Amino acid sequence: MQDRQPLVTPVLLAGCFIILISFAVRASFGVFQIPIAEEFGWLRTEFSFAIAIQNLAWGIGQPIFSAIAERFGDRKAIVLGALVYALGLVLSSFAVTPAEHQFYEILVGFGIAGTGLGVILAVVGRASSDANRSMALAIATAAGSAGQIVGPPLAEILLGFVSWQTVFLIFAAALIAMLALVPGVRVPQPASRAELEETMGQILARAARDPSYAMIFLGFFSCGYQLGFVTAHFPALVTEMCGPILQGGVLHSIGITTTSALGAMAIAVIGFFNIAGTLLAGWLGNRFPRKYLLASVYTLRTIAAGLFIMLPITPVSVLVFSAAMGSLWLATVPLTSALVAHLYGLRYMGTLYGIVFFSHQLGSFMGVWLGGRMYDVYGDYTLVWWIGVGVGAFSAIIHLPIRETRAQPVLA
Numbered sequence: 002m003q004d005r006q007p008l009v010t011p012v013l014l015a016g017c018f019i020i021l022i023s024f025a026v027r028a029s030f031g032v033f034q035i036p037i038a039e040e041f042g043w044l045r046t047e048f049s050f051a052i053a054i055q056n057l058a059w060g061i062g063q064p065i066f067s068a069i070a071e072r073f074g075d076r077k078a079i080v081l082g083a084l085v086y087a088l089g090l091v092l093s094s095f096a097v098t099p100a101e102h103q104f105y106e107i108l109v110g111f112g113i114a115g116t117g118l119g120v121i122l123a124v125v126g127r128a129s130s131d132a133n134r135s136m137a138l139a140i141a142t143a144a145g146s147a148g149q150i151v152g153p154p155l156a157e158i159l160l161g162f163v164s165w166q167t168v169f170l171i172f173a174a175a176l177i178a179m180l181a182l183v184p185g186v187r188v189p190q191p192a193s194r195a196e197l198e199e200t201m202g203q204i205l206a207r208a209a210r211d212p213s214y215a216m217i218f219l220g221f222f223s224c225g226y227q228l229g230f231v232t233a234h235f236p237a238l239v240t241e242m243c244g245p246i247l248q249g250g251v252l253h254s255i256g257i258t259t260t261s262a263l264g265a266m267a268i269a270v271i272g273f274f275n276i277a278g279t280l281l282a283g284w285l286g287n288r289f290p291r292k293y294l295l296a297s298v299y300t301l302r303t304i305a306a307g308l309f310i311m312l313p314i315t316p317v318s319v320l321v322f323s324a325a326m327g328s329l330w331l332a333t334v335p336l337t338s339a340l341v342a343h344l345y346g347l348r349y350m351g352t353l354y355g356i357v358f359f360s361h362q363l364g365s366f367m368g369v370w371l372g373g374r375m376y377d378v379y380g381d382y383t384l385v386w387w388i389g390v391g392v393g394a395f396s397a398i399i400h401l402p403i404r405e406t407r408a409q410p411v412l413a
Contacts, residue, residue, distance in 0.1 A: 012128040013137055015185025016121040017144035019079065022179045023086070023116040024148030026172045028272065029156035030055070031236045032265050036165050037102075045237070047099035049373020051106045052233045053366045056225070058110025060362020063119040064355030066111075068201075071351055075124045076183050082115015083180055087173040094169035116179070118145065119358050122338045123351030124186055132287075134342065138335040139283020146279060146331060149272025153236070157265040204349050208356075213344065213403045217337060218357050220295065220399045222364040223392035224333045227302060229365030230389055231271070231326065234372040236264030238382045242314050263316055267323040274327030282332035283339075291340045292403040295333060299397035302329050306390045310383060344407050364392070 030052050037048050070078035089108030096102045114120075122138055129137040159168045208214040240260045257263050285294055309322040341357060342350045368389065375385040 006130050006133070008129075008133045008136060008140075010128055011185050012187065013125055013140060015182045016125050016141050017147075018182050019116055019179060019186075020118065020121050020141060020144045021148040021151070022175055023113060024145040025152035025155070026086070026090070026148075026176065027113050027117075027152070028149040028232055028268060029152040029172070031233045031268065032153050032156040032160070033165050033168075034233065034237050035240065035261070036160060040165075041097065041099075043099055044373075045376045046370075046373040048102065049233060049369055049376075051099065051102040053229075053370035053373075054103050055106035055110040055113070056229050056362050056365035056369055058107040059113045059117070060110075060225075060359040060365070062111040062114030063117075063358045063362070064352050066115040067119050067123060067351030067355035069115075070120050070123065071201075071349060075120060076186050078115055078120050079183050079186060080180060082112050082117075082120070083176050083183075084112075086112020086116060087176040088112075090169045090173040090176070094166040094173075112176075114355075116176070118142065118334060118338075119351060119355045122334070122354065126338065126342050126350055127347050135286035135335060135339045136280075136283045138338055139279050139286070142283075142331045142334045143276045143279040146272040146275035146327075149275070150269045153265045153268040157262060201349050201352065204345055204353070208345055208353055211344070213405075214353075214357075216399050216403050217340065218360045220299070220396040221333070221337060221357050221361040223299065223389070223396040225361035225364030225366075226368035226392050227306070227364075227389050228330065228368075229362075230368030230372045230385065232268065233369040234376075234382060235267060236261065239264035239267055239314075239319050242381065243316060243319055260316075263319060267319050270320060270323035271327035271330055274324045275330035275332070278328035278330065278332045279335060283335045286336050286339050290405055291336045291343075292400045292405060295336050295340075296397045296400040298329050298332050298336070299393050299400070302326065303390055303393040303397060305329070306386065306393065310386045310390075340403075340405070343405065 034048055038045055066078050066082055085108050089105050089112055092108065093102060093105040096105055121141055125137050125141045126134055156168055159171065243260045243263065257266055282294065305322060305325040309318060312318055337357065338354050341354045345353050371385045372382060376382055
C-alpha cells in the first residue's frame with residue numbers, strides 16, 4: 002500500500018519551499034564578492050575565506066543538525082537552523098573587518114545545514130515510498146536550483162537600490178518568514194524492524210567498515226569543490242575575464258548590459274538548467290545503477306569545465322557553459338542520497354548522508370578559498386579552475402568500484 006502513495010505530498014511541498022528560500026540566500030553570496038571587497042579595500046582572499054568558512058561550517062553542521070533532527074525532531078532542527086541562519090546574516094551586515102565576516106559566516110554555514118539538503122532530504126526520503134523515493138529526492142534537490150535562479154539576480158537588483166548590508170537584512174527577514182512552512186514538515190519514519198532496532202553507533206560502525214561508503218565520501222569532494230568555486234567566484238570571473246557584451250544584441254534586449262550582470266545571470270542559468278538535470282537524474286536513478294550515473298555526471302562535468310577554460314571566454318561561452326554545468330549541477334545529490342538510503346536504510350539516512358556531505362563541504366571550502374588565494378597570487382582563476390577539472394576526473398573514476406548491494410543490519 003505504501004508504494005501507491007502519491008509522489009507529491011504536503012511534506013515534499015513544504016520541504017521544497019524551505020530549500021528554495023535557503024538556497025536563494027546561499028547562492029547569492031558570490032554577487033557580494035566585489036561590492037564588499039571594494040567598499041573596504043580588501044584583497045579578494047578575505048571575503049573568499051569568509052565564504053569558504055561558511056561552506057566548511059555547513060559541512061560540519063550537517064551531520065550535527067541531522068542527528069538533532071533524528072533525536073529531537075525534524076521541525077525543531079529546521080527552526081533552529083533558520084534562526085541561526087538569520088542571526089548570521091544580521092551580524093554580517095554590521096561587520097566591517099574580514100575577521101568579523103569570517104566569524105559570522107560560521108553561523109550562516111550552520112544555518113544552511115539546518116535548513117538545507119541534509120535535513121530536508123532525510124525528511125522527504127522517509128515520507129516517500131520506495132517507488133517514489135529517487136524522484137522525490139530529485140524534486141526536493143531541484144527546489145534548491147529554483148532558489149539559485151531567484152537569489153543571485155534578486156541580490157543584483159537589490160544592490161542597485163540599497164546597500165549590501167540592507168540586502169543581508171532583507172534576506173534574514175525572508176528566512177524568519179520561512180518558519181511559517183515548518184508545520185508542513187510532519188513525517189512518519191518508515192523503516193524495517195531491523196533498522197529500528199539497529200543503533201546509530203552500530204550503523205556508523207558498519208558504514209565505516211564498508212569501502213563503498215569511503216568511496217562515496219571521497220567522490221563527493223569534487224562536487225563540493227566545483228560548486229563552491231563556481232558559486233563564489235564565477236560572477237567575478239565572468240566580470241573580469243569575459244569579452245565585452247555587444248551593444249544592441251540579444252543580451253541587451255533582456256537587460257544584460259554589463260559583465261557583472263552576466264555573471265549573476267550565469268548563476269541563475271545554472272540553476273534553471275539544473276532543475277531539468279536533477280529531475281532527470283532522479284528518474285534515471287530508479288532505473289540504472291547509481292554509481293555509473295554518478296561517474297557519468299562527473300565525466301561530463303570534467304569535459305565541460307576543460308573546454309570552457311581552453312576556449313575564449315565570451316558571453317556566448319559563459320551561457321553555454323552555464324547551461325551545460327547546470328544540467329549536471331546538483332544531479333549528484335539525489336543519486337548520492339538515494340545510494341546512501343539504499344545501502345544503509347532510512348532510519349539514520351540524515352546522519353550518514355550528513356557525514357558524506359561533510360566531504361562535499363571540505364571540497365567547497367577548498368574551492369572557495371583557493372579561488373581567492375590563487376587570484377591574489379596569479380591575478381586570474383585559471384590554475385584553480387584546472388584543479389577543479391582534475392578532481393572531477395578523480396570522482397568519475399572512484400565511483401566505479403562501489404558495490405550497490407545492500408548489507409543487512411547485524412544486531413547485537
